[in-house]
Amino acid sequence: MPPSSELVFRRTIKHIVGNPLSYPKTPNELAKVKITKITFIPACHIGYSLHEDFSTRVGVIHSIHIDKGQILISGIDGKLIDKHLLKLVVPSSLSEEWLPPKDDVSPYNFKIGYLEAKKIGIKYIQELHTRTVSYYGANRVRYTKTCVPRVSNIFIKSLIQVYLPILTVNCEIVSRRHQLTMCGNKHEIEVLESNAGVCEICGKRLSRKRLLCNSCGKVVCAPSFLGHSYFCEICGKTICKECTYWTRKYLLFKKKVCENCADKLEAKGKKVKKYI
Ligand SMILES: [Zn+2]
Ligand SMILES: [Zn+2]
Ligand SMILES: [Zn+2]
Known part of the structure; x- marks a missing residue:
């Protein structure tokens, strides 16, 4: 089952803006988040166990003991799916009864059956x-020595066909637009693709200390x-540099102000300039 829009909202804001300096409005007040598309990707979830000792004349040189191994493969082309997904x-997110509520949801059909999935799965394992x-x-x-597990030691415990909800999400912050691709269930979301995480002015990777421009919406x-x-x-x-104005303060200093305050100063007859 896909995540609730509330969870998508929270995760999107956390991902794009993080926990920034933001005044007078909070990121939650400035951001508009919309799920534009949900696609259900067929996948096979394979649970397995594998126990094997590899030995030579000097004794055991390597052993594998896995009870709760799992992999995901695509139900369309059989490719291995990123292990982060x-x-x-998880059982709490699987539902046999659930049907997508709207028509902005596009499900694909499985092209790989159980037997083939098992065969491909064993090869990956x-x-x-x-x-x-x-x-x-x-x-x-x-x-x-290269230790290759024997197929006879790989025991497939379960094989379930699932649909992974892939969401395309748009996020608007004042004048800025962001698009994210994510996959999630009722409780958790993994961001697959986004342009966030870098300063929108200098292009460097953002640290935890960041600022949300309340004039244009840039995260810098x-x-x-x-x-x-x-x-x-x-x-x-x-405010970010691009939204900053300045006026003289004493003789040498520049007083940096936002657009609103710049307008007010100008109305009072002060000379105000754009900072860059
Ligand atoms: Zn920067
Ligand atoms: Zn700005
Ligand atoms: Zn101001």
């Missing part, structure tokens, strides 16, 4: 647990010496 396939190990022989010479680096974001020196609004 595995945690989304074998590859996944193949290791090349090195060991010393009785003659103190170092050897390497937090204010610093020689930085590119500020607090309006009149009303305290958080």
Whole structure:
């Protein structure tokens, strides 16, 4: 089952803006989040166990003991699906009765049946647990050996066909638009694709300290010496460099202000300029 729009809203804002300096409005008040598309991707969830000891004349050189292994493969082309999505396939999120509520939902059909999925799955499991190990022989010479699990040791415990909800989400923050692709269930969301995480002015990866411009909606680096974001020196609004105006303060200093405050100063006859 797909996540609720509430969860999508929270996750989207957390992903795009994080926990920024934002004044007078909070990110929640500025952002508009909309789920534009939900696609249900067929996948096979395979649960397995694998136990094997690999030995040579010097003894056991490698062992595998897995009781609750799991993989996901695409139900369309049989490709292995990113293991991060595995945690989304949990009993509490599986429902046999549930049907998509609207027509903006597009499900695909399975092209791979149970038997084929099992066959492909075993091949992946074998590859996944193949290791090349090195060991010393009785003659103190170092050897390497590639340990490939035997198919007969791979036990498929369960094979379930599931639909993974893939969501396309639009997020508008003032004048900025973001698009994200995510996959999620009722409780958790994994972001698959987005352009977020970098400063919208300098392009550098954002640290935890960031600022949400309340004039244009850009997420940028937090204010610093020689930085590119500020607090309006009149009303305290958080603004990026591109939305900043300035007026003379004493003889040498520039007073940085937001657009609203700049308008008010101009109305009073003060000289105000755009900062960049
Ligand atoms: Zn920056
Ligand atoms: Zn701005
Ligand atoms: Zn202001």
